[in-house]
Amino acid sequence: xxxxxxxxxxxxxxxxxxxxxxxxxxxxxxxxxxxxxxxxxxxxxxxxxxxxxxxxxxxxxxxxxxxxxxxxxx
Ligand SMILES: [Zn+2]
Numbered sequence: 001x002x003x004x005x006x007x008x009x010x011x012x013x014x015x016x017x018x019x020x021x022x023x024x025x026x027x028x029x030x031x032x033x034x035x036x037x038x039x040x041x042x043x044x045x046x047x048x049x050x051x052x053x054x055x056x057x058x059x060x061x062x063x064x065x066x067x068x069x070x071x072x073x074x
Contacts, residue, residue: 019073023056024063034068044070 019039022031030036036043038051048068056063 019051021052021054021067024054024065025056025058027054027065027067031067032065034066036068037070037072038067039069039073042070042072044068044072047071 021038024032027038028036028041030043031038031041032054034044034048037048038054048070050066051069052067054063054065054067
């Protein structure tokens with residue numbers, strides 16, 4: 001009855017599911033700098049893609065940083 005207005009069913013089975021972006025204080029320097037994958041910590045040789053923002057703050061300091069993932073975590 002309720003036809004999908006969202007994503008097609010095929011796309012909803014584990015591919016490209018949203019993954020949580022760790023807060024900035026859990027990132028390594030490389031992850032924070034965007035040279036390493038935010039999820040697996042592996043070095044991203046090329047084609048890093050922006051997958052979200054790591055949001056957090058320490059007192060008055062906003063630590064938000066763009067989070068990148070590589071081909072390692074499609
Ligand atoms: Zn990865």
